[in-house]
Amino acid sequence: MFKTIEWTERGVRILDQTRLPAEEVYRTYTDYQGVAKAIRTMVIRGAPAIGVAAAMGVALGVQNSHASTASELRSDFDRIASTLSQTRPTAVNLFWAIRRMRAALEEVLARESASPAVIAAAKQRLVDEAQRILAEDVAVNQAIGRHGAALLQNVRGVLTHCNAGALATAGYGTALGVIRAAVAAGQTLHVFADETRPFLQGARLTAWELAQDQIPVTLITDNMAGHFMQRGHVQAVVVGADRIAANGDVANKIGTYTLAVLAKENQIPFYIAAPTSTIDLSIPSGEQIPIEQRPADEVKEVAGVRVAPPGVEACNPAFDVTPHRYVTAIITERGVIREPYAQTLPTLCG
Secondary structure (H helix, E strand, O other), rough: OOOOEEEEEEEEEOOOOOOOOOOOOEEEEOOOOHHHHHHHHHOOHHHHHHHHHHHHHHHHHOOOOOOOOOOHHHHHHHHHHHHOOOOOOHHHHHHHHHHHHHHHHHHHOOOOOOOOHHHHHHHHHHHHHHHHHHHHHHHHHHHHHHHHHHHHHOOOOOEEOOEEEEHHHOOOOOHHHHHHHHOOOOOEEEEEEOOOOOHHHHHHHHHHHHHHHHOEEEEEEEEHHHHHHOOOOOOEEEEEEEEEEHHHHHHHEEOOHHHHHHHOOOOOOEEEEEOHHHHHOOOOOOHHHHOOOOOHHHEEOOOOOOOOOOOOOOEEEEEEEEEEHHEEEEEEEOOEEEEOOHHHHHHOOO
16 A cells, blocks of 8 residues: 555655656655645645645654754744745635644643753654654545445445545545545445546546446546536545545645535535544634645646636635535534534534
């Protein structure tokens, strides 16, 4: 089984998702700037995986710090955190991980006066915390899978969008974790995977993961989803999330909102699979979620080949927001919740 990301003695080792499915290439980053670039250029992507990468980037940066006092170490941490926090604005797991790493640092520095031994202990504590975040993410995804599998008991065809699998997490996956768990429990499923333009995460990554697990998958273009729903081939839609607002509005890969509307029109349940770390109770609704705008050339080109005429403008929002009224249920590691999300989400996260 491949590893999306891991901490090694040489640095942070990441599977380069821009090279899949043609090549399985691993890159090792020895400084936090490299990890930040890997997040920004989508060498690693997916909200939970970005959170793990941010934690490891923080740990790596602090490991390389020459600080001799607590004040200097905090200053270095702030600089590292600032760089990492500017990579991808929509996925809240990134900011959640940085806050958790900051709390771990303060736990050590607040205990006793700074000394070389305390500085060394703080550095090791951050390494340990980053590895703990990784291990917890795998366990969380497996729990999401167990809770979500029960929702697919009478399902034959399930549609998913983008990639919310092991590649988007520390392992196992959220949406694909639900599918994996259902198959492991004996359910016979056929997956329809949207290609997910313009970065083709469905075509390149989801189809690759499912093929690795020998789970039947049919790749479709994004604009085919309604056709397969209408013809009765799809009985459930399961997708991941990059941020869930306090009212249950969900930011996920661009095109998710369209699927949710189509699912409602065809009386098909639309499920979100995400860890509680993706829930952002500080955001009242989806209107306040920042939407990342990516380079226009990603729309104008396919695999480096230009498909648009010269001079044509293109817009490339990486995410859209699905209003909570289209979400049948949210599957988390703590269980499955439904409307009214304004009440169930705070209770879940309390």
